[in-house]
Amino acid sequence: MAPIAIEPIIVASTPSSKIAPSITSKGTAMDAISDMVDEVNVYRGTHPSAPQPSDCDDDETWRTEGSRFDSEKDKTDFRRYEDALDHVKAFYKTQHEKQTVAFNIAARERFLHNHHASMTVWEAIEKLDTLVDESDPDTSLSQIQHLLQTAEAMRRDGKPDWMQLTGLIHDLGKLLCFFGADGQWDVVGDTFVVGCAPEGTVYPHTFANNPDSRDQRYNTKYGIYQPNCGLRNVMLSFGHDEYLYEIAKRESTLPQAALDMIRYHSFYPWHREGAYRHLCDAEDEKALENVLAFNPYDLYSKSDSPPDAKELRPYYEGLIEKYFGGKDRKIQW
Ligand SMILES: [Fe+2]
Numbered sequence: 001m002a003p004i005a006i007e008p009i010i011v012a013s014t015p016s017s018k019i020a021p022s023i024t025s026k027g028t029a030m031d032a033i034s035d036m037v038d039e040v041n042v043y044r045g046t047h048p049s050a051p052q053p054s055d056c057d058d059d060e061t062w063r064t065e066g067s068r069f070d071s072e073k074d075k076t077d078f079r080r081y082e083d084a085l086d087h088v089k090a091f092y093k094t095q096h097e098k099q100t101v102a103f104n105i106a107a108r109e110r111f112l113h114n115h116h117a118s119m120t121v122w123e124a125i126e127k128l129d130t131l132v133d134e135s136d137p138d139t140s141l142s143q144i145q146h147l148l149q150t151a152e153a154m155r156r157d158g159k160p161d162w163m164q165l166t167g168l169i170h171d172l173g174k175l176l177c178f179f180g181a182d183g184q185w186d187v188v189g190d191t192f193v194v195g196c197a198p199e200g201t202v203y204p205h206t207f208a209n210n211p212d213s214r215d216q217r218y219n220t221k222y223g224i225y226q227p228n229c230g231l232r233n234v235m236l237s238f239g240h241d242e243y244l245y246e247i248a249k250r251e252s253t254l255p256q257a258a259l260d261m262i263r264y265h266s267f268y269p270w271h272r273e274g275a276y277r278h279l280c281d282a283e284d285e286k287a288l289e290n291v292l293a294f295n296p297y298d299l300y301s302k303s304d305s306p307p308d309a310k311e312l313r314p315y316y317e318g319l320i321e322k323y324f325g326g327k328d329r330k331i332q333w
């Protein structure tokens with residue numbers, strides 16, 4: 001596939017900013033679904049059965065100290081969850097019916113083995129920021145605001161610079177929306193393991209019409225996998241996590257903990273519900289701690305006041321310089 005030429009990007013810095021219609025309509029819908037998925041996960045994070053980070057005997061305080069920025073926040077906003085429920089149900093019904101083994105093999109070939117664009121990391125952030133939910137501009141945050149809020153909350157809590165950068169870029173995989181994704185269902189939403197019976201997902205009955213649920217190769221507890229084979233050897237449903245993980249692994253020097261945070265941040269069945277432990281090995285225990293250290297910043301920083309992208313850009317370009325080999329270096333997306 002030929003690379004897409006990316007034009008210089010105008011950041012949608014005000015609600016009245018005009019965006020190309022083809023981007024606006026697709027982005028608005030995806031952004032709205034993404035926000036609603038996150039609202040459900042805020043609720044899920046308050047569920048009494050949600051596992052807590054296990055004790056860790058090393059001295060890596062970024063992992064063990066937990067988040068402080070959200071200590072005063074109300075995490076029990078049930079009304080929003082109920083309001084979002086119908087839309088989220090419809091979204092997950094589609095996702096759960098279409099994310100098959102065959103689709104995932106094809107998606108990896110299509111998105112990971114083809115070149116879609118050349119952009120610096122900051123250009124990619126600005127490109128993603130054109131996905132503004134214009135239907136409610138006064139209350140919805142743009143993508144760049146969510147990325148900066150996630151990173152800034154980590155910065156305020158004294159987390160290391162690589163983790164701040166991970167917060168800044170963690171949703172850049174949503175650029176799939178510009179690279180020919182089939183719909184919202186293969187970009188956003190919680191992920192799960194394909195190739196075996198689903199576990200710990202929301203709306204589990206919506207897998208009934210997934211062809212893999214009737215295929216005995218894929219519908220058992222282990223499916224195509226061996227016991228405790230390690231999550232690196234299983235195929236997670238394709239979306240923005242998996243796509244950005246591959247980009248960050250190839251294009252950056254971010255540590256493994258950062259790659260774990262990126263790859264598994266939407267894998268709520270695993271990191272919130274305790275599912276798929278029979279597929280995990282010792283490496284995954286560390287990865288789980290890494291993802292749990294990241295998760296509060298993604299979920300609970302959204303209510304913070306909007307950050308000033310122009311003011312913050314030089315600081316974060318310094319981090320991009322450090323971990324992506326130059327702030328002006330074109331990344332192959
Ligand atoms: Fe995400």
Ligand SMILES: [Fe+2]
Pocket residue numbers: 146170171298
């Ligand atoms: Fe996010």
